[in-house]
Amino acid sequence: MEKLNKKITNCKKCPRLVHFREKIASEKRKQYQNETYWGKPVPGFGDEKAEILILGLAPAAHGGNRTGRPFTGDKSAEFLFKCLFNSNLANQPYSRYIGDGLKLKNIYITVALKCVPPFDKPNSEELKSCFNFLKNELDYLQNIKTILTLGRIAFEACVRFFQIKKNHAKFIHGKEYMTVTNQRIVACYHPSPRNVNTKRINEKGMVDLLMKIHDLHRK
Numbered sequence: 001m002e003k004l005n006k007k008i009t010n011c012k013k014c015p016r017l018v019h020f021r022e023k024i025a026s027e028k029r030k031q032y033q034n035e036t037y038w039g040k041p042v043p044g045f046g047d048e049k050a051e052i053l054i055l056g057l058a059p060a061a062h063g064g065n066r067t068g069r070p071f072t073g074d075k076s077a078e079f080l081f082k083c084l085f086n087s088n089l090a091n092q093p094y095s096r097y098i099g100d101g102l103k104l105k106n107i108y109i110t111v112a113l114k115c116v117p118p119f120d121k122p123n124s125e126e127l128k129s130c131f132n133f134l135k136n137e138l139d140y141l142q143n144i145k146t147i148l149t150l151g152r153i154a155f156e157a158c159v160r161f162f163q164i165k166k167n168h169a170k171f172i173h174g175k176e177y178m179t180v181t182n183q184r185i186v187a188c189y190h191p192s193p194r195n196v197n198t199k200r201i202n203e204k205g206m207v208d209l210l211m212k213i214h215d216l217h218r219k
Helices: 002-009 015-027 075-086 124-140 152-161 193-197 203-216
Strands: 052-056 107-111 146-150 176-178 184-188
Touching: 002 124, 052 152, 075 193, 075 203, 107 124, 124 152, 146 152, 146 203, 152 184, 184 203
Parallel strands: 052 107, 052 146, 146 184
Antiparallel strands: 176 184
């Protein structure tokens, strides 16, 4: 996995994504002006023997693209890791930077697209290219039984990756689908500030879903 993550980090296959991620890393957000942005593809992290994979679409411009770790250093991370901690799936309720002491329990976190895309919208060729890395990750993560997809686009990317017919898998929060390899795909609203503020998703609902998944793998 270490060799794979190094290969991911060094990837420069998609010129549009390379330009955008480096542009963000150079211009920076005002509050992070004194920080050195990662500005490269973002590999996954967590328990390599995990049975649960949490899959996002791509790194956030000033989250993962800044810190070098998915769901780290932004508002979505604050919500997600508070819920993971309350579900006994993480040892602390925050994910701020690499080396912050975070450890995941039976969880591995990655993204379908390793680079931040403009407007959070990758094109089909970029996704297709990056699916090779996701396939390699799943080859190493041989115990994965459940894939929790965060957000509609991550869910649709996962459905496309497993070649499930779209009319057989609609994005409905909490809905489960099985792949031909007998892995469970679970749809979940993205833990974005917009979804949290509009109460589309809340801590109780997220913890309930995580605990339901957690319980499946304790039996």
